[in-house]
Amino acid sequence: xxxKSDGSGASRRRFLLVSAAGLAxxxxxxxxxxxxxxxxxxxxxxxxxxxxxxxxxxVTNPKRKKDQFCHNCQFFQGKAQDQWGxxxxxxxxxVAGAGWCSSWLAKT
Ligand code: SF4
Numbered sequence: 001x002x003x004k005s006d007g008s009g010a011s012r013r014r015f016l017l018v019s020a021a022g023l024a025x026x027x028x029x030x031x032x033x034x035x036x037x038x039x040x041x042x043x044x045x046x047x048x049x050x051x052x053x054x055x056x057x058x059v060t061n062p063k064r065k066k067d068q069f070c071h072n073c074q075f076f077q078g079k080a081q082d083q084w085g086x087x088x089x090x091x092x093x094x095v096a097g098a099g100w101c102s103s104w105l106a107k108t
Contacts, residue, residue: 037086040093047101050089056100064100071097074105 051061078085087095
């Protein structure tokens with residue numbers, strides 16, 4: 001009885017330790033993901049094709065409205081207050097929260 005009980009207790013403790021470790025590292029993993037990747041090169045063909053700029057105030061494209069920024073675009077994967085974050089349109093790259101491109105789409 002004691003062997004079975006001890007084994008079960010050890011498994012439960014191991015499970016709890018692993019779960020706690022997972023919970024503790026999850027925010028770090030999210031931060032690492034959010035900060036990972038190179039910044040989009042504004043002079044790259046893809047960025048130029050979409051008129052992407054790190055600083056939306058430098059955009060002269062008449063399509064852009066004053067309140068449109070990467071941080072409030074549906075494709076921005078960071079939080080609204082993040083200075084940089086991943087964008088679905090530029091896979092593996094970071095875009096500026098204050099940036100903009102012609103693929104901008106309002107968050108729903
Ligand atoms: Fe910024 Fe949206 Fe364009 Fe991505 S798709 S670069 S988040 S405006």
